[in-house]
Amino acid sequence: MAATDRIIAAGAVVTRSGASETEFLLVYREFRDDWTFPKGKVDPGEHLLTAAVREVREETGMAVELGVPLPTQTYEVEGRVKDSHYWVAKRLAGEFVPNDEVTEIAWLPLAQAKAKLTYKHDREVLEAASNAIPTIPLIILRHTQSVKRVEWLLGSDALSEVDTSRPLTSVGKMQANSLVGALAAYDVSALHSSDSRRCRDTVGPYATGRSLAVTLEKTISEEQHRVKPENAMARVMELAEKSCALVICTHRPVLPTVMDALSSIFTVENETKKSFDSAFTPGTMVVYHRDAANLRHVVAVERHQN
Numbered sequence: 001m002a003a004t005d006r007i008i009a010a011g012a013v014v015t016r017s018g019a020s021e022t023e024f025l026l027v028y029r030e031f032r033d034d035w036t037f038p039k040g041k042v043d044p045g046e047h048l049l050t051a052a053v054r055e056v057r058e059e060t061g062m063a064v065e066l067g068v069p070l071p072t073q074t075y076e077v078e079g080r081v082k083d084s085h086y087w088v089a090k091r092l093a094g095e096f097v098p099n100d101e102v103t104e105i106a107w108l109p110l111a112q113a114k115a116k117l118t119y120k121h122d123r124e125v126l127e128a129a130s131n132a133i134p135t136i137p138l139i140i141l142r143h144t145q146s147v148k149r150v151e152w153l154l155g156s157d158a159l160s161e162v163d164t165s166r167p168l169t170s171v172g173k174m175q176a177n178s179l180v181g182a183l184a185a186y187d188v189s190a191l192h193s194s195d196s197r198r199c200r201d202t203v204g205p206y207a208t209g210r211s212l213a214v215t216l217e218k219t220i221s222e223e224q225h226r227v228k229p230e231n232a233m234a235r236v237m238e239l240a241e242k243s244c245a246l247v248i249c250t251h252r253p254v255l256p257t258v259m260d261a262l263s264s265i266f267t268v269e270n271e272t273k274k275s276f277d278s279a280f281t282p283g284t285m286v287v288y289h290r291d292a293a294n295l296r297h298v299v300a301v302e303r304h305q306n
Helices: 048-060 110-116 120-130 149-153 170-185 197-210 222-227 229-239 252-265
Strands: 007-017 022-029 034-036 039-041 063-077 080-093 104-109 135-142 190-194 214-217 246-250 285-291 294-304
Touching: 007 048, 007 063, 007 120, 022 048, 022 110, 022 120, 039 048, 048 063, 048 080, 048 170, 063 120, 063 285, 063 294, 080 120, 104 110, 110 120, 135 252, 135 294, 170 197, 190 197, 197 214, 197 246, 222 229, 222 252, 229 246, 229 252, 246 252
Parallel strands: 007 080, 135 246, 190 214, 190 246
Antiparallel strands: 007 022, 007 039, 022 034, 022 104, 063 080, 135 285, 285 294
C-alpha cells in the first residue's frame, strides 16, 4: 500500500488533577458507539502538532498544551492503514459542549479509564500517558527555505546586500507560518535566533502572534560560528539549562556544533542514532522533552519536518 494511501490522524490524551489522582479525558462518539481519545485527520498542509491541538479543541472545546509524544497507533480502517499520533496534554481552559463528533465526555482515573476504553490499542496509549512526567521542551529549529545564496549575490543589489540579509522564499514564508501552531502547541515562551534575517523571519510569525521578543544570538550565526564555533557551543549549552519552553533557530552549518553541545550535556532515554542527528531540511525542528526536575535528562526526542 502506498504511503499516500495512509490516513494520518493526530490527537491527545488530556489530563487534569483529580481529587485523589490524575484523571484522563475520554470522548464518546455516538456515530461509532465508542469511547476513545479526541483525535482526527490532519488537514492537507497542516502541521501534525497543530492538528493534534485543533482536534482536541474541536471535539472537546478545550485548549491544551502538549507534552511528550505517546506511542503511535497503526491499524486498518475500511481497507486503509491509519496512523494515529498522540501526545499527553494538559488542559488549560475551555468547557465541553456536545457537537457533531462527540456527544459525551468522561474524566476518569486510570483504572476506570482503561476499563471504559473501547479499543485495545487505546489502552496502550493510556498506559504510556499515565507514566508521563512533567517536561519542558527545548526546540532546535533550522530556518525555513531561503533564497539561494548564488541567486541573492547575483541580484541587482549584490554590491550593497550581505548574506545575513538574505530573505525567505515564498515557500519559506509559508513554512514559517505553519510553525506558528506547532510552536504554540508546546506553549513556547522564549525565542532565540541567529541575527540573520532568514532565521529572524522564521520565528517572526510566532513572535508576532504571541507578542514575544526575539533574542538575537550572534554566536549561532553562520558568520560568527565560522570564526569561533566554541562560542556557539558554549551559548547553546547555556540556553539548554533554561527552565522555560524555548526555541533556538539557526543554520545548517551551525547544527553539528549545536548537536555536539547538546549531546555533551544531555542524557536521553531510549537514545537512537537520530537523537542528535544534525541533518535538518529547511524548517525541520527537533524537540527535546527535558525532565522538569532535571533539565539534563531528556525523556523523549521527536523530529518534525516542515
